[in-house]
Amino acid sequence: MAYKCIIIDDEELARRLLSNHLEQIKGFELVASCSSAIEASQLLQEHEIDLLFLDIEMPVLTGVDFFRNLRRKPQVIFTTAYRDYAVEGFELDAVDYLLKPITFARFFKALEKFRSLQEPRKKEEAPTAKTDDFIFVRKDRKQVKLLFDDIQYVEGLKDYIKIHTLIQAHIVKHSISSFYNLLDDRFIRTHRSYIVNTHKLTAFTKRDVEIGSVEIPIGNAYKEEVATFLRG
Numbered sequence: 017m018a019y020k021c022i023i024i025d026d027e028e029l030a031r032r033l034l035s036n037h038l039e040q041i042k043g044f045e046l047v048a049s050c051s052s053a054i055e056a057s058q059l060l061q062e063h064e065i066d067l068l069f070l071d072i073e074m075p076v077l078t079g080v081d082f083f084r085n086l087r088r089k090p091q092v093i094f095t096t097a098y099r100d101y102a103v104e105g106f107e108l109d110a111v112d113y114l115l116k117p118i119t120f121a122r123f124f125k126a127l128e129k130f131r132s133l134q135e136p137r138k139k140e141e142a143p144t145a146k147t148d149d150f151i152f153v154r155k156d157r158k159q160v161k162l163l164f165d166d167i168q169y170v171e172g173l174k175d176y177i178k179i180h181t182l183i184q185a186h187i188v189k190h191s192i193s194s195f196y197n198l199l200d201d202r203f204i205r206t207h208r209s210y211i212v213n214t215h216k217l218t219a220f221t222k223r224d225v226e227i228g229s230v231e232i233p234i235g236n237a238y239k240e241e242v243a244t245f246l247r248g
Contacts, residue, residue: 018045019043019044019045019067019130019134020045020047020063020066020067021038021044021046021065021067022048022049022056022067022068023035023046023048023049023050023068023069024050024051024052024053024056024069024070024071024074025050025069025071025095026051026052026071027071030071030095030116031049031050033118034049034069035049037118038123040120041127043131044127047059047065052074052076053078053079056082057082060086060088060090065090066091066134067090067092067093067111067130068090068092068093069092069093069095070082070092072094072095072098073096073097073098079094079096080094081240083108084237084240084241085244087201087241088197091111091130091133091134091193092110092111093110093113093126093130094110094112094114095114095116096113096116097115097116099115108237109193109208111133112125149163149165150162151164153179153186153190155186155187160186162179162181162186164200164202165213166181166182167179167180167181167199167203168182168212168213168216168227169210169211169212169213169216169230169232170195170196170210170211170212171209171210172192172208172210173187175191176188176189177192180230192208192209192211195211199211202214202215204241205238206225206234206238207232207233207235207238208235208237208238210232210233212225212232213227214245214246222234225242
């Protein structure tokens, strides 16, 4: 099965170059090539996209602002003519950051990095199953049922996650990004290492949210999305 991709760049030549590069690599399908983030937003609602090639400097809405405010985030490779945006791009958990003009060799290296991040996840996470109000997670060689309503928050621990419930915590081999995509709309990511169940929030500030006595930080890359969600 091919990874589904979208190219977003306001420059036609840049879109054409990335499209030509992508055509030469097996296992990737270009769903659309968009000239603006606004154009791409509708496609992201209609299709399950695995990877975005996203320009940073675009009129009306920058690539960084667009990606930061996506509710469900595909993997992203940022493309730009400006080196200064690299730190901000990686704070958003970007797979890679490509500086224009983008050579095929550098493009190929970025896609190999993307593949290396995806393949282990497929093997590790295949046993995870989801329904409307609960999820099964693989733990200690068995599938454990967790009700969404029982999950307080989720903590990322490198290659593992720690799922905190009111009764106990479950440590599961899973990436936090892909686990987030399995949850429903009551959950929001507040930090690269934290997902919270908004139904369990007891207080919040500009810097953190609270669930009982537990304070969970709000990362800089997630502040706008969290603020928008909490304003409701």
